[in-house]
Amino acid sequence: MVHHPLVSIVVPAHNAEVTLAQALDCLVGQDIADWEAIVVDDASTDRTPAIIAGYMEGDARFRTLKSCAHSAAGARNKGISTARGRWLMFLDADDWVDAGFLAKMLAALKTAPDAVAAYCGSRRVMPDGALTPPSIATEVAIEPFETFARRCGIRTHALLIDRATIVELGGFDVSLRTCEDWDLWQRVARQGKNWLMVDEPLAFYRASPNSLTRNSTQMLADAEIVIARGFSADPRVKHPAPAHAKGAIPANGRTASEALAWFALWNAASDCGSGSRLANPEPLRALPVGRKWAREVAKVIFDGLMVGSLSGPAQLAARWDRFGGPLSKLIVELGQVWDNPVAGRRVQYHIEQMLLDFDDLAAPRRLARTLGIRVDARNPTSTELPEGIDQIYAYLMIDGKIEALVQFGVLGKVTRRHWMALILDLVPPREVLSGYRRMAFRFWKGVARLAGRSPVHALQKGTGADKSDMFAASALLSMAGRRSDQDSHYGRLARLAAEAKQLVRSSAEVAEPLAAPRHAPADGGRDNDRASFWDRYFATEDPWNYGSAYEQEKYERQLEILPAGPIGRALELACAEGHFTRQLAPRVGHLTATDISAVAIERARARCGDQPNVEFGVLDLSADTLPREVDLIVCSEVLYYLDDLAELRRVAKKLVEALAPGGSFISAHAFVLRDNLERTGFDWNTFGAQAISETLAATEGLVLEQSIQTELYRIDRFRRLPPGDVAAEPTIDHVPIRAPIEREVARKIVWGGARALRRDVARSERRQRIPVLMYHSVADDGPAALARFRLTPAAFAEQMAWLRANGFHAIMSEQLEWFIASRHPFVGRPVLITFDDGFQNFADHAWPILRRNDLTAEVFLVTDLVGESAKWDADCGPPTPLMDAKTVRRLAGEGAFFGSHMATHRAIDGLSSSDLAAELLRSRMFIERWTGRPTTTFAAPFSVTDRRLGRLARECGYRTGFGGRHGPANLDCDPIDLPRIEIRGDRSLDDFVAILEAALE
Secondary structure (H helix, E strand, O other): OOOOOOEEEEEEEOOOOOOHHHHHHHHHOOOOOOEEEEEEEEOOOOOHHHHHHHHHHHOOOEEEEEEOOOOHHHHHHHHHHHOOOOEEEEOOOOOEEOOOHHHHHHHHHHOOOOEEEEEEEEEEEOOOOOEOOOEOOOHHHHOHHHHHOOOOOOOOOOEEEEHHHHHHOOOOOOOOOOOHHHHHHHHHHHOOOEEEEEEEEEEEEEOOOOOHHHOHHHHHHHHHHHHHHHOOOOOOOOOOOHHHOOOOOOHHHOOHHHHHHHHHHHHHHHHHHOOOOOOOOHHHHHOOOOHHHHHHHHHHHHHHHHHHHOOOHHHHHHHHHHHHHHHHHHHHHHHHHHOOHHHHHHHHHHHHHHHHHOOOOOOOEEOOOEEEEEEEOOOOOOEOOOOOOOEEEEEEEEOOEEEEEEEEEOOOEEOHHHHHHHHHHHOOHHHHHOOOHHHHHHHHHHHHHHHOOOHHHHHHOOOHHHHHHHHHHHHHHHHOOOHHHOOEHHHHHHHHHHHHHHHHHOOOOOOOOOOOOOOOOOOOOOOOOHHHHHHHHOOOOOOOOOOOHHHHHHHHHHHHOOOOOOOOEEEEEOOOOOHHHHHHHHHOOEEEEEEOOHHHHHHHHHHOOOOOOEEEEEOOOOOOOOOOOEEEEEEEOOHHHOOOHHHHHHHHHHHHHHEEEEEEEEEEEEOEOOOOOOOOEEOOOOOOHHHHHHHHHOOOOEEEEEEEEOOOEEEEEEEEOOOOOOOOOOEEEEOOOOOOOOHHHHOOEEOOOOOEOHHHHHHHOEEOEEOEEEEOEEOOOOOHHHHHHEEOHHHHHHHHHHHHHEOEEEOOHHHHHHHHHHOOOEEOEEEEEEEEEOEHHHHHHHHHHHHHOOOOOEEEEOHHHOOOEOHHHHHHOOOOEEOOHHHHHHHHHHOOEEEEOOOOOOOHHHOOHHHHHHHHHHHHHHHHHHHOOOOOEEEOHHHOOOOOHHHHHHHOOOOEEEEEEEOOEEOOOOOOOEEEEEOOOOOOHHHHHHHHHHHHO
16 A cells, blocks of 8 residues: 655755755654655756665655756646645755744644645845845735735745645646746635645745846746736636636735836846846836835845845845945936835935844945944044935944944034034943043033033933933034034034024014913912902903903893892992993992902993992902992802802801892802812812802802803892791793803813813822824815824814813923923823824814813924925825914914924935935924924924934924824833824724723823
């Protein structure tokens, strides 16, 4: 009986005498013994047949066949025809696998009886033995056919595959000189069966200068055929899965032309690696040009360079002279076919950083835009900038060891003092100063003099805020440097700053002083001398805007509730500036109008000078004696300011005593959350209408006759009950508020009640994290493609109301920086609300909602486009209008804050270092001109950043910045690279709440 092994391994061999033994040895060393190896000698003329015979003589599991196919595909098909195993493996004569390959692959297949194949990761082996990083196509296990329709992510020998399926499909296509394995895997995957992934690099692929993979013309021609088959029906597959019968689905731009473009890019990079370049760049046009693809493009180029140059990652940068010219031309061609040179530059930065990330910089590496060097951290010397270089990638060395990595944008020569500033910002001073303390002390003495601190302190303190101060001081030294330093980095930065300053000065926008903010209503705070407090308060005329529709509607309702019949003597307590006094006077015989503030009384007297029945006087309703036998007392919006309920009870007794029997007392006060968290009220630190009414009702001699109640306030008429009278049931009228509520009033209201009060959580809660929310647009309509970045005003209002009701308060980035620098836990429930772009709809919709909820925000402006529209979104539909400088100035005066979103909204990783610095400086200076405030915060457009941004931003005057990191900020964050949480327009309020609650944990 013939034994059928579990695995048949087909090994095509043509003149493989150098490598064949290693390939066959890896089979002999397998942990699993149940296999057969069919070595197909494909017309070899060297010692290959003898080597095969030697293995057959020593191990019966080896068999051999003769072939004249002169192709790996034909030789493999010959082996398949005699294979007996359940599973097939194809091992080329110059490759090998790990000793555990068969055991691990079979174990995976055993767990899924319906699987057609199992595959693993692989590594290339260069001629010098260098290994490339492991790679594995995880998407094959998820979407096998959709993956193989576009690319071949599996090495020929990195899988076990079902033999019966291979036989049914006819084996390898011998008409293809390359890509024949890709074509076969595509046919297998079209049947719709499962592929299993073993996530280990068990297969090793030898890179060779004679490999067909280095023939880019043939590779492209064959790949075009395979990809075209993948996107159409394939009659060679008799039983395709219904979903794959007509070919791959060109979803999300993943078309056949794009798939070919990626393959063409890899081949072009491989050609660059061998010193040549792609003859026809046209296929590259289909590559996606978006920012998110730049790193993927760079990764494909990096991989192609390794194969073309036969180099491991650590050797690539050192071999730049061999391929740097063709590579730079390829990247220029990419920019040309994309019609976007910036996108090409972005790829250039990415690929150069990848090259240097693997290099030890044993010698300087001068690439196209990056200089990679080692710097002696204890004795740095000036570094001249070669032409075209605008960033430095440096290892800071101490005693031959890498102490730190620094990568930064550079505009000119890096002076010795510049290096020392960088070094002492990154390396512990005690390491740097060993043997050089005197020299460093002299240097830092000058730095410390500018920074206003002791040089000893500067040397001893090397972290946190002190490091930032020292760095800023050294920047000042350099920028104020001698004439000979004009071509240094800081000299050129100073020139850019001067150019930006001149541009701002010559702009049409004239800087005007910000309007003084209106005096906000008092919130219960006062000093021991009440009269002095209120005199200072009334120093600003009309502090409550008494003429507003809201206040006037309240006055009308107080007049409606006056008792019927003639009123002889009336007393108005806290008449303020006499606005209500004028309306009350015609309704009474004689009116005494009083207030604790002499300033307010003088304004009231002037306002009511034509009312002969009114007299005025200064009176403290708590401390002073009240007139007696008064028919009516009116007390509006003042009893909150008593110290406590005990004082209120005492004042209530005085009111009863001042009233004539049968006289009326009218109280008008707002509801306050402290009385009842479950209903709408003002968030003031005092009692309110509910406590006041209950106290008055409990006062002996007073009875409630009528009450007019709205959602925000109540107006009550009490009567002093004469002896023998019986109190009747009061009349309660619930009425709506028809008048619009001013923003400064609305900002203290929490509609529907609160779950937590700010002052309570400020006393009880301390936390290490804070949510920084990122918004863009607040509008009802806009392009569908931008729906993610747009909230409706209603949805935004819901979110802000939730924040307000749950005790959150808004802080700014300057405060966030302070908490981080001081390591002080965040107090209460802070939130930083940010808006990118500066859309006009922020002013129209978002800002009024924020103010109504007593919140503010920081808006990042695209300064060159202020007053225009969001041109960067033009491909998605009509660009959204942006705020103009006048609007920015107005909102700054109302309490909004503004930062930089750069000058042009270009992603910074595509900008040269000079352009990046110019935008940082220009945008900061324009915002400072418009707002009249220092601008110290930026947000990177598209949330795209790189290693140059943070340091350049600091050098240009910024202290905080937001890049591409996601999540809550915490006390360990770098203030110049803070994370944010994007609030999307396609998410619900429940999603928003979940985000905030997670940030509080």
